[in-house]
Amino acid sequence: MSRIAPAHFVIAFCAIVYCAFAFVLGSRGYVSASNMDLFGHALLANEGLTRFDGVVSTFPPLPHVLTIVIANLFPGLGVLGPTTIAAILAAFLVGAWFSQFSRKQFSLLTAFAITCLLAFNPLMLRAIFEGPGFVLLHIGLWMTALGVFGLRRGEQVTDIILVALGVAFMTFAHPFGIVMVFSLLPFLALVIPPDRLRDAPSSMFLVILFPLIFAVLSFFYVNWVFADGPMSFIGRISRESASLGPISESSFAYATDIRTWAIVLIGIAAVCPIGISMFLRTKRLAPLRFSIACLFVGLLAAAILAALYGLLPSTSLVVSLAVTISAACVAKWPAEHRVRPELKLILAGFLGGVVVAIADPTVETQRLRSAIMDRPVPKPDKEIEQLGSLLRTKTDILFDAHAAPAVIAERGTAFGVLTQTTPEFRFAALRQRTAATVIVVRNRNSVFGSDRIGRVFPDAYDKGFEGYTPIFDGKNWRVYSREVQTK
Amino acid sequence: MQSLTASDLWTGDFLAEAGLITLDQLNEASELASVWGADLPDVLMARKWVQAEDFYQALAQRFDVELVDLSIHSPDPALLDEESVLSYMQALTIPIAQDGDVTVLATARPGPEAMVFARQNWGKSVRLVIATKADIQKAVQDAFSDRFSHAAVYDLAEQDPTMSAQTVFTPAQIIIAWALITMLAIGMAVDVVGALIVVNVLMTGFYLGNFAFKSALIWAGSTHQSRREQAIESASRLLRDQDLPVYTVLVPMFREPDVLPILANALRQLDYPTSKLDIKIVLEEGDDETYEAALNLGLEGIFEIIRVPPSQPQTKPKACNYALKFARGEYLVIYDAEDKPEPDQLKKVLVAFNRAPDNVACVQCRLNYFNRDENWLTRMFTLDYSLWFDLMLPGLEKLGVPIPLGGTSNHFRMDVLRELHAWDPFNVTEDADLGIRLIQKGYKVRLVASTTFEEANVSQRNWIRQRSRWIKGYMQTFLVHTRRPIHLIKTIGPLGVMGFVFFIGGTMLSGLLNPIFWGIFILWLLTMTTAFDLFFPPILLYLSLFNLLAGNGMFIFITMLAPFRRNWLQLIPYSLTVFWYWVLISIASWKGAWQLITKPFYWEKTTHGLSSQTAIEVSKAQEEQSNF
DSSP: OOSHHHHHHHHHHHHHHHHHHHHHHHHTTOOOHHHHHHHHHHHHHHTTSSOHHHHHTSSSHHHHHHHHHHHHHOGGGGGGHHHHHHHHHHHHHHHHHHHHHHHTTOOHHHHHHHHHHHHTOHHHHHHHHHOHHHHHHHHHHHHHHHHHHHHTTTOOHHHHHHHHHHHHHHHTTOHHHHHHHHHHHHHHTTTSOHHHHHHOHHHHHHHHHHHHHHHHHHHHHHHHHHSSSTTHHHHTOOTTTTTOOOOOHHHHHHHHOHHHHHHHHHHHHHHOHHHHHHHHHOTTOHHHHHHHHHHHHHHHHHHHHHHHTTOOOOHHHHHHHHHHHHHHHHHHOOOOSSOOOHHHHHHHHHHHHHHHHHHOOOHHHHHHHHHHTTOOOOOSOHHHHHHHHHHTTOOSEEOOGGGOHHHHHHHTOOTTEEOTTSHHHHHHHHHTOOOOSEEEEEOTTSTTOOOHHHHHSTTHHHHOOTTEEEEEEOSSEEEEEEOOOOO | OOOOOHHHHHHHHHHHHTTSSOHHHHHHHHHHHHHHTOOHHHHHHHTTSSOHHHHHHHHHHHHTOOBOOTTTSOOOGGGOOGGGHHHHHHHTEEEEEEETTEEEEEESSOSHHHHHHHHHHHOSOEEEEEOOHHHHHHHHHHHHHHHHHHHHHHHHHHHOGGGOTTSSSOHHHHHHHHHHHHHHHHHHHHOHHHHHHHHHHHHHHHHHHHHHHHHHHHHHHHSSHHHHHHHHHHHHHTOOGGGOOOEEEEEEESSOGGGHHHHHHHHHTSSSOGGGEEEEEEEETTOHHHHHHHHHTTHHHHSEEEEEOOOSSOOHHHHHHHHHTTOOOSEEEEOOTTOEEOTTHHHHHHHHHHHSOTTEEEEEEEEEETTTTSSHHHHHHHHHHIIIIIIIHHHHHHHTOOOOOOSSOEEEEHHHHHHTTSOOTTOTTHHHHHHHHHHHTTOEEEEEEEEEEEOOOOOHHHHHHHHHHHHHHHHHHHHHHTSSHHHHHHHHHHHHHHHHIIIIIHHHHHHHHHHHHHHHHHHHHHHOOSTTGGGSOHHHHHHHHHIIIIIHHHHHHHHHHGGGGGTOGGGGGGGGGHHHHHHHHHHHHHHHHHHHHHOTTOOOOOOOSOSHHHHHHHHHHHHHHHHO
């Protein structure tokens, strides 16, 4: 039987299992905060409240565009749309793993077992249910890792293509991807063939980085043409979509806590014992040894750098990247005549993943754990949930929905919302008064700062509006409703 | 190394005894003849140790026979048989007159072999006279020149007219073009904006498909080449000389006397027994300067010089078709005058043929440049060729898409080449056309990783001339093979058609369209005009923007990848300047399109020998030749 057919089976199998799993978790109340945020963006875009040029100039563009397109094509998926995209993308990634493994001298069963242990590693599941951004980051890392392993041999142009496109892909998949790429760059010197590095280092780095540089410059250009300026996307990066949460003292403390770094370090080692084993066993195989060193050190450096820049996602997500590195290690494990240890090492990595998933104290991981164990799942932000529920029955709402798309996701529709792209909002901003039925405004003292309504009406949160009564009073948000005129 | 024939042994002894050569010269010439697998007299004359007239005069005296000047005593055409042309050329013996029952034969190789040949063909009643080798070859060519010349031009057009570019546009093609223009005109009359949007959508779709297809090619062409290359290289070393077939090497030339030493040297360095090489230098009848240069180099001793009678169209394929009539190899390859094939190329190709299925009729080797570091253009041209031959063509091969053969170093099975009526003399990229024709006739093309190094154009004007011919030829090829679209799909399959459309059609069409889109973009960038907004509704604008950014980025990137296989990494930064190279391609495309209408069969001659590197190569070749 051809080896292609089983790969298709693996893709279909994983897609079905992941989607089923996502729907079960969804029914138990678990949708990741980043997926809620993405879905909110998609609702706004598909309602025409975000112009397409706003979509293409949003960072990171890949998960945003994908989510909007899928939400438009399959509106019935609702809030599970982003999870479904992530599940299907992940299924293709797993299919690619299996396809690589089946080219090794594994039996079909062994290849399938290894694939399943990786595909259903709890950290991989955590990454998948986090949303499409992180799965795209895994895909980018997989491409990069495959290329990195082959690069030093210098035989195939495809290795250069893989690395060059992989790093570009990671950069546009997730904010952590930028850090990951930045951290990997110096270590790529380990895997470039020494003669080429000696003879033409600038040429080598130029070709590896060209797609990235060109894509970044193109993105600047797109922002220059469609948004306020080449770098305008920076101010619009949705930390919620990237599961980074707002920058706050607690988040900074988490990111810079030595314990967080220790968990990341130990976690990577626990999830990727095959990488460590490969490093130790390949003393005389410099291409493999340097490759695994490059990937490991790159990931660690990324975690540290991300922590310092406040871009560190939860521990489980960072460590989940080691699952993809493990897959690359299996694919590139040197052919040995002795008993092959890959399956055992991947099994050990699976158990390591279970331990990390249990030990991770971050909120999103806790929510996922609760959903898996069928315990009550806390909402990521209770205030947002309440706000969304309240607005469900309202229309003609003046609301800077782009500042909190999760509210729209909770509300289930963007219909009846007047955002900054609507004439009503612009007139309100120009005239300093509004006739909207409902006004939603954010507390300028919240960790998020003011929203656009707050900037147009600086006292709105504290003093409200004339002729409006408060109907919702939260720590971060207040809602005012126009008083009904009685004759 | 092969031993000398009986004729050569006694000829050598006789010349030494007669004092025409020294013993040292005899020893050295015998050794060279064995190494080259050539005839001893040819070596002696090539080294200029004996003059042709002295040699043949001495032979005539030795055998006490007449030395005949065939330019005065022309052979009786009735005695010459067209079917025997190859044996005449091989035995260098021809019938020239009938004297009663006796057939008078002229030979340039008197001896036992000539006698056996004579007896086999004309019985016992023969009389031998001596004629020079050049005279005999010329007499045979003259006798059949009209017929062969006609066949060289019209064979394909008469036998398989739908495959010939003699008719540039068929009536059906003209009607379709007219219908499309009419539809566009009607569309514009009804809704000018709508019609232009449709045109825009089509162009955008084409660009998207073009770069998606070329990306796929690069990917496919980059994988797993090295294993096959190593296997072929190892197997080629195991070939034994005695098992090798006769190989015809055609070298069409036109007014290129300066580069002859490079060619002569490169051909002598081929790792293939010379006795099994049938090398033909193909010259136009009026090209006396190259002919003289060849004579001065003594090439006529080792190589055969074919002089093509004048006729229109005066193209390289016509010259090759003519020379093909005199070819006696089992396989055939074409080299250009300034080509330097890698010495093991023929053997590698033979291995590739031996390992391939029977329907593989052609093997294309890679081309690249020896003067790549000369200037910006040579660097860009090298990147272009590296991309084409090292990445894209392997991609086509892997995906099973028809391969447009490139200029030279394409090796054919002779029987198939003759069956297909060889090259189309009306097509100015006859090689690309033949590649597609081969696939349509059920044959396949393989690639082999052996490189022929050529001289890259150093002048932009000269480059545009060359490229405009190629693009015009691509247009001819596209027009010829799309005459029967259903037949095309049936013979090369949907993927093949897609590849053909994007690879042949895409290459020429993008060259034509690019200036239009660049112009719009630059005008918009400079003026920020809203005049184009009407024709670019948002979705089309985003798609066009994607094409502009991703497409250009991708093409620059793949240009950067091009030199990797050869480790010419110093060329990579020049990829960033590829935009100007694309501008040159567009100029050439428009020139080619204009010539397709005004002068479809005109052969824009590329001037060779302009490179300073070529001069170095020539002097190196001359030095090596004198040391040989």
